[in-house]
Amino acid sequence: MITTDLTPGSPCWLDLGAPDVPAAAAFYGAVLGWAYEPMSDGGGEGQETEGEGGVFRKDGKIVGGLGRLTEEGARSAWMIYYRVTDADATTQAVERAGGTVRVAPRDLGDWGRMAQYSDPLGGQFAVWQPGKDQGFELVDEPGSLSWTELYTTDVAAAKEFYGGVLGWQFGDMPLPGGGGTYTLITPAGLPEERMQGGLMELSADDLALANGRPYWHPVFAVTDCDAAVAGVTGNGGSVQMGPEDAEGVGRLAVCLDPSNADFVVLAPAQS
Template sequence: MITTDFVAGSPCWLDLGAPDVPAAAAFYGAVLGWDYEPMGGSEGQGGSEDEGAGEGADMEGGMFRKDGKTVAGLGKLTEEGARSAWMIYYMVTDADETTRAVERAGGTVRVAPRDLGEWGRMAQYSDPLGGQFAVWQPGTDKGVDLVDQPGSLSWAELYTSDAAAAKEFYGGVLGWWFSDMELPGGGGTYSLVTPAGLPEERMHGGIMQVGEEVLALANGRPYWHPVFAVEDCDAAVAKVTGNGGSVLMGPEDAEGVGRLAVCLDPSKADFVVLTPAERS
């Protein structure tokens, strides 16, 4: 499970680069019950695929909150041709050392480590196959305030064409431990991710090898997406489709996991809604 007791290698922040910030704020407000708080032009932790959330003091964006607690960030998609997508940040103790590890492991530095005031230090990367992710070295801002509750991040998932290569890369860079499970019905192998040194109860995500048709969403590259917990998966899906989004898969029941659906927002950014087994 994800907690706000962030440790090295655990997801601690996420933000969305959207071509239309007000429309994205309205969509996620309707689907997940989030409130949007503009930043008034100040720069946050922002970033999304292809540096989509933009940089600079004139950045349009802000924070999503649930019951007064920060759950995610939102920024303007600025790079021409970039895909609207969620960016997941993992906590590190030294962003500069992580950058060196990424380079040694064959990854690419997309945004070099930089300070965001007293809040912390961030960097963004691509893994060797092109999957994009980011890291956060906390200062005064440790990350999101709410996780693993309805309307918040509960899991992070990578779709990739080469799970073995992904495990080697992320294990070396972020120190993750992996445990494999076979999916029912011959669906392949799913690799569960846990921060180094922690028990499996603290696993926070998974890596799944998928075919070209699934990766077409990101032009053939691997991609990370967030899984948001919801009280009622079917009701959340109805809100997705009723507010201009679409559904790629589900809703369907996953044994031992819960009821889930893979969704797209109106700008085609992907995410998953999940009613965990204990709630479904």
């Protein structure tokens, strides 16, 4: 489970790069019940930059961020950040392991220090070295992040890379019906109940959303998967898979927002 006890290697933040910030805010507000809070541009009271970005809140607690997509040729997507104690050391580890630095480590005021990377096969992710901002305030509850997942063409290579860079522990489990193997991720030194995500091996043809490259996506907990899917399709999004039941996991669907940013909604199985 993901918690707000944000240990090194655990997800601590996520944000969405969207071509239309107000439209994205309205979509996720309708689907996940999020309230959008535009950032201030520093120009004084009431000077807000709604078209540039801000934060999402659920029940008053911050669950993620939203910003305008500015990278030329990039697709709209969620970026997942993992906590590290030293972003510069992590950057060196990424480079030694064959990854690419997309955004070099930089300070965001006294809030913290961030960097963004691509793994050797092209999967994009980010890290956060906290200052006074530790990360999101609500997880593993309806309307918040409950899991992270990488679709990749080479799970063995992903395990080697992320294990070396972020210190993750891995455990494999068979998928039902002989559908292959799913690899579970746990932060270094933590027990299995702190599993935070998974790796799923797919062919390049199945990764058309990112032109055959691996990609990470978030899984958001919901109370009713079918109602969430109705919200997705009723507000201009679409569904890639589901809703369907996964034994021991819950009822889930793989969705796209109106700008084709992918995410999963999951109503967890009742224990």
